[in-house]
Amino acid sequence: MTDIHPQIPALRTLQRQDRRLTSLEKKLGGIPARISGLDSDLHKLEQLLVAERGKLEETRSFQSRQENQLHDEEDQIRNSKAKLGQIKTARELNAQQRELETTRRMVQTRTGEISKLQDAVSKTEQQIAKMEAQLSALRSAAEAEKLRLAAERTYLEENIDKARKLRAKSVQGIEREILANYERIRKRLGGLAFVAAHRERCTACKMMIPHILYMRLLKGREILPCESCGRLLYWSGHFPEDHEKHETLKPKPAEDVVPGVPEF
Numbered sequence: 244m245t246d247i248h249p250q251i252p253a254l255r256t257l258q259r260q261d262r263r264l265t266s267l268e269k270k271l272g273g274i275p276a277r278i279s280g281l282d283s284d285l286h287k288l289e290q291l292l293v294a295e296r297g298k299l300e301e302t303r304s305f306q307s308r309q310e311n312q313l314h315d316e317e318d319q320i321r322n323s324k325a326k327l328g329q330i331k332t333a334r335e336l337n338a339q340q341r342e343l344e345t346t347r348r349m350v351q352t353r354t355g356e357i358s359k360l361q362d363a364v365s366k367t368e369q370q371i372a373k374m375e376a377q378l379s380a381l382r383s384a385a386e387a388e389k390l391r392l393a394a395e396r397t398y399l400e401e402n403i404d405k406a407r408k409l410r411a412k413s414v415q416g417i418e419r420e421i422l423a424n425y426e427r428i429r430k431r432l433g434g435l436a437f438v439a440a441h442r443e444r445c446t447a448c449k450m451m452i453p454h455i456l457y458m459r460l461l462k463g464r465e466i467l468p469c470e471s472c473g474r475l476l477y478w479s480g481h482f483p484e485d486h487e488k489h490e491t492l493k494p495k496p497a498e499d500v501v502p503g504v505p506e507f
């Protein structure tokens with residue numbers, strides 16, 4: 244460890260800081276979408292409630308029109324009955340009785356319909372009460388979640404600030420040319436630019452490293468690129484922590500790995 248290129252541990256530290264920084268920034272960047280998701284869920288339920296209340300109003304107003312018509316028909320029956328006593332001829336009596344019968348049938352049908360409308364009104368009222376309870380629960384949950392997200396945002400912002408300061412310090416210890424190379428690869432390959440070579444494979448692209456190149460990495464005196472993905476390599480064996488990590492990781496087949504996507 245003592246005679247390896249001093250830029251190796253420096254770059255490794257920078258890469259670890261960048262990984263953490265990217266992860267923190269990604270979490271922070273996801274917060275607005277989570278807040279608007281909460282608002283959108285609330286809005287959807289509010290709209291459903293508005294529609295349900297509209298339906299209730301319509302049914303109630305239809306029911307009230309039916310009830311008015313029923314009253315009119317009942318008045319009609321009373322009038323017809325009163326008239327029956329004053330009728331002189333059998334023909335007039337027949338006509339009056341037929342009219343009375345028709346009105347009675349209408350009253351019967353309408354009474355049945357009003358009862359069905361009343362059932363529909365009760366059902367919609369129950370549905371509205373259920374939705375109001377859901378909405379109220381959702382509002383409380385959303386408020387609590389927003390408070391939690393606000394706290395998370397503060398935490399992330401503070402930590403991003405700290406991480407950026409640490410990074411600025413680390414960058415000072417890295418040679419300009421190596422840093423420029425590192426930044427270029429990081430930009431091109433989505434974050435990972437300095438990766439371990441472990442058991443003769445690049446741990447980022449999982450491709451085999453030619454034996455001669457691997458031997459040079461083992462010596463730790465140079466920073467060399469992976470011939471497959473172009474990332475800069477160091478040997479995992481120089482850092483027991485990295486060696487352990489890659490020993491315990493299950494090897495993934497090369498086709499499952501999307502090039503350039505960092506594994507956080």
Ligand SMILES: [Zn+2]
Binds near residue numbers: 446449450
């Ligand atoms: Zn590679």
